[in-house]
Amino acid sequence: MQHWAVMATYDAWLRMRNRCLNPKDKDWHNYGGRGVTICPQWLTSFQTFLKDVGPKPERSRLLWLGRLDLDGNYTPENVAWLRHQRQISHRRYCHRIPVGGQAMTIQEAGPVIGLPAMTLRRRLLVRRLDLSEAVQLGRMPYRRDSKFLTHDGQTLSVPEWAKKLGIRVRTLRERIQRGDPSPLTPGLRRSPTRYKTASPAPSAP
Numbered sequence: 001m002q003h004w005a006v007m008a009t010y011d012a013w014l015r016m017r018n019r020c021l022n023p024k025d026k027d028w029h030n031y032g033g034r035g036v037t038i039c040p041q042w043l044t045s046f047q048t049f050l051k052d053v054g055p056k057p058e059r060s061r062l063l064w065l066g067r068l069d070l071d072g073n074y075t076p077e078n079v080a081w082l083r084h085q086r087q088i089s090h091r092r093y094c095h096r097i098p099v100g101g102q103a104m105t106i107q108e109a110g111p112v113i114g115l116p117a118m119t120l121r122r123r124l125l126v127r128r129l130d131l132s133e134a135v136q137l138g139r140m141p142y143r144r145d146s147k148f149l150t151h152d153g154q155t156l157s158v159p160e161w162a163k164k165l166g167i168r169v170r171t172l173r174e175r176i177q178r179g180d181p182s183p184l185t186p187g188l189r190r191s192p193t194r195y196k197t198a199s200p201a202p203s204a205p
Contacts, residue, residue: 005055012056012065013042013049016074036067038074052076097124097131113137149176151184 019031020038042049053076056063066082067074096103099112106124110117113135123134148155158176161184162169175183 001055004059005057006050008056008059009050009053010046013046016065017043020074036073039076042074053079053081057081149184 016038018025019027020036021032022028023032025032039049039052042052053065056065062083063081064083065079067078068080069078072078096105097109098104099109104112106121107117110120113120114137115135120134123129124131148157149161151161156164158172159169162172165172165184172183
């Protein structure tokens with residue numbers, strides 16, 4: 001058994017004990033504070049822990065000691081070395097959504113739905129869209145906080161009007177900010193700056 005594997009496993013054993021036994025530990029509220037306990041044989045014997053769990057199999061920071069059942073305790077049947085991404089997704093406080101009758105984290109649901117996880121997370125957690133809106137494929141037609149304009153009985157968001165008029169969204173927003181009387185006129189342009197032609201210098205007598 002390699003020395004680095006033993007030391008990495010010992011470090012994981014210490015962190016497990018701190019989370020569950022030390023109220024001053026930064027993660028105690030998610031472990032000991034929730035009543036998560038440790039197998040009695042592991043509390044006083046690292047060698048027993050090492051025998052039951054086995055040494056850390058890879059020299060990688062992406063492999064962590066985790067619990068298979070987040071509501072369970074640190075026991076031989078509930079502890080394993082887990083990959084970083086699975087450990088992240090497995091955490092109790094991860095945001096989960098229903099997909100196909102199964103609760104998934106946003107990271108897991110993104111590929112299934114066909115959206116980048118970052119896009120799905122932004123729609124749900126930043127823009128606070130309903131799930132039915134957030135899972136729409138492609139770009140959203142408008143932002144929830146977008147300004148709406150009514151013209152000729154038709155009400156559209158600023159991005160939708162810009163697309164309909166064939167102009168940039170930024171251009172339309174600039175028209176609105178300037179207070180243009182008819183910002184939805186397709187051909188409206190900012191008046192060009194006019195410069196006076198300098199009079200020629202008088203000739204010397």
